[in-house]
Amino acid sequence: MNANIDNESPLFLASDNGHTEVVKLLLDRNVDPNICNKDNESPLFVASSEGHTEVVKLLLNHNCGPSVCKKQKIIIQDNVSLLLAASQRGHTEIVKLLLNHDVDPNMCNTENESPLFVASSKGYIEIVKLLLDHSVDPYLCNNDNESPLQAALHRSHTEIVCLLYNYESVYIRHHDVA
Incomplete structure (x- = not known):
């Protein structure tokens, strides 16, 4: 063609x-x-x-x-x-x-921004939920050492901040046990 x-x-x-x-x-x-x-x-x-x-x-x-x-x-x-x-x-x-x-779900761009990072920083809560349901790493930081939680916090996406904070608490407990 x-x-x-x-x-x-x-x-x-x-x-x-x-x-x-x-x-x-x-x-x-x-x-x-x-x-x-x-x-x-x-x-x-x-x-x-x-x-x-x-x-x-x-x-x-x-x-x-x-x-x-x-x-x-x-x-x-x-x-x-x-x-x-x-x-x-x-x-x-x-x-x-x-x-x-x-x-x-964890593949990052050249600035080390993951799908979770960009969705968190843009305020796309439904996408954040989907990514969290697919074993995404919530601790992947960009080249400025900013995490998805920090990105949401800096941009006042309160609902995403709460969601990520709660997810990270469960993530830590799960990985500390393993």
């Missing part, structure tokens, strides 16, 4: 723009969903980061693995994972889909 100068295929462009019916048509014609553009972004990555939930479902159901591009890791530029991109933009349903496909 043809691509433009940036190696963006019709499937990539349809995924990026949320054209669900076009994506379905292309996938039904066996277009490879794992071809990345020149920036190593896959159709799944752009659909995840743009919040196109139905497109993400279609791609995942057509063997578009969350592990494509950048030598079979789930990263693109600056080490941003699919999960981090969806968490950073508040796409709760996409975060849920990706977690159900066993993506690593």
Whole structure:
């Protein structure tokens, strides 16, 4: 299938723009969903980061693995994972889909910000809850040594602060026993 100068295929462009019916048509014609553009972004990555939930479902159901591009890791530029991109933009349903496909909830970007860190700092409590339900490490700090709890505290996300504080207390007790 043809691509433009940036190696963006019709499937990539349809995924990026949320054209669900076009994506379905292309996938039904066996277009490879794992071809990345020149920036190593896959159709799944752009659909995840743009919040196109139905497109993400279609791609995942057509063997578009969350592990494509950048030598079979789930990263693109600056080490941003699919999960981090969806968490950073508040796409709760996409975060849920990706977690159900066993993506690593602790993969950080080049600034050592985890999906939990960005969701906590942005105030996305539902995403924070989802991540905590998937064995995320609450102590991963960014390059400035700021934890998700501190990020939520500094940005006055009180409900997230309480949630993380309670989770960390349980996390400490569980790991001290083990």
